[in-house]
Amino acid sequence: MKKENKQFNLSNVRECTACAGFNTRKLNRVITQIFDDAFKDIDFRSTQFTPLVMIFANGPITVNKLSENLVMDRTTLGRNLKPLERDGLIKIEPGIDKRQKLISITDKGIKLLNRAYPIWQKTQKKILNQIGETNWQGMLKEINTLLPKLQKVE
Known part of the structure; x- marks a missing residue:
């Protein structure tokens, strides 16, 4: 079977520069x-900060609930949690229901959070000073306003 060679009208391709995702x-x-530049002296990344804060504030928390709170799929969350667990900053254990996993912050994680906060x-504050509080x-x-609307897009 021959593949059809589709041609697209690229005359309006510049509209892609207004892409919401991009x-x-x-x-x-x-x-x-x-944030990564700011955290580099403590060997920490901004992608680790938010999950650690959420675990501290809500823990112990299930992987599903953390995934929901961070608006992150479980696979990506799992990749982001591995270094935190490896470094002893969080602990992942079976929940009451063995299908669930509970995540909690360790003493080492709290110490790092105290340095990172x-x-x-x-x-x-630097970011807000640059863009302005009103902005x-x-x-x-x-x-x-937009987040709940976009979560319903199919």
Whole structure:
């Protein structure tokens, strides 16, 4: 069977520069890099900070609930949790229902969080000073409005 060679009209391809995915990832990469640079002296990454904070605040917490809270699929979450578990920052154990896994923060994780939190505060303040409190509050409001709507997109 012959494959059909489809031609696309590329005259309007520039509209792709307004892509929701591309532009939000672009902003995310910049912000992630700012936090990663700030955390580098304690050998920590921003992708580790948020799960550790969520585990501290809500733990012990199931993998499913953490995945839901972080709006992250379980596979990606599992990859992000492996270094935290390997480094002794979190503990993953079977729950009451053996199908569930419970995640809790360890004393070592709390110590690292105590070191990371002031760095996060300082960096967050720098970001807000750069973009302005009004812009940030507006963006946060938009995120909180858009997120539930986009979670329903099929």
